[in-house]
Amino acid sequence: xxxxxxxQKFGNVVSVFEFFKDYFARIVGSVGITYxxxxxxxxxxxxxxxxxxxxxxxxxxxxxxxxxxxxLTFMVGPRDGSPDQFxxxxxxxxxxxxxxxxxxxxxxDIPELAPCRxxxxxxGTNASSINQTADRxxxxxxxG
Numbered sequence: 185x186x187x188x189x190x191x192q193k194f195g196n197v198v199s200v201f202e203f204f205k206d207y208f209a210r211i212v213g214s215v216g217i218t219y220x221x222x223x224x225x226x227x228x229x230x231x232x233x234x235x236x237x238x239x240x241x242x243x244x245x246x247x248x249x250x251x252x253x254x255x256l257t258f259m260v261g262p263r264d265g266s267p268d269q270f271x272x273x274x275x276x277x278x279x280x281x282x283x284x285x286x287x288x289x290x291x292x293d294i295p296e297l298a299p300c301r302x303x304x305x306x307x308g309t310n311a312s313s314i315n316q317t318a319d320r321x322x323x324x325x326x327x328g
Contacts, residue, residue, distance in 0.1 A: 221324045223305055230254075230313035232305040232322070234261060234270070237297065240326035244292040245305070248321055251287035254307040254314035261302035270302070272310045280310055290325070 219240070223232040237243060245256065257280055259270040273281045273296060281296045297303060305322060308314035 217328065219326045221326065222321050223324060225305065225307055225316045225320045225322070227318045228315050230307040230315050231259070234302050234304050235324065236302055237324065237326060238301040240328055241298045242327040243294045243297045244290050244325040245283070245285075245294070246290045246323040246325065247285055247287055249288040250318065251285065251320060252307065252314065252316045253287075254285065254316075255309065256283040256285045256291070257281060257306045257309050258297065258300075259304040259306060260297075260300040261304070263301055270304055273297075273300075273303075282309060 221235055221237075223235050225232045258273040260273050261270040275281055275296060281294075283291050283294065285291060306313055307316055307320075
């Protein structure tokens with residue numbers, strides 16, 4: 185459910201629309217309907233825009249067909265998605281969560297992301313990020 189604090193971040197109509205679009209997605213996810221979100225890693229960068237995945241337990245990532253070779257890792261954030269508050273995602277054994285990625289494939293079974301609210305997808309690892317040579321759109325397939 186929406187909290188009063190959620191509305192403090194809005195400064196315009198577009199932000200309100202984005203809030204309700206994401207809020208609806210969380211409701212849809214909670215009843216088991218599949219939802220898609222596109223995230224972009226910009227040219228010359230290795231980190232995607234933040235994306236809200238709350239309410240979804242099953243997550244897959246479809247890779248673009250022109251991916252600059254690199255595995256995927258993640259940063260996760262708190263409830264408001266503030267970029268300066270994201271941390272690298274590690275498993276309980278202290279290993280960075282790394283997905284083997286390649287162009288034109290879908291990666292499934294990413295249970296480490298299920299408890300997260302906000303994520304950013306990284307090209308490469310925390311120790312060795314790899315910038316993409318052009319804008320790359322990855323599609324998140326989300327199901328509650």
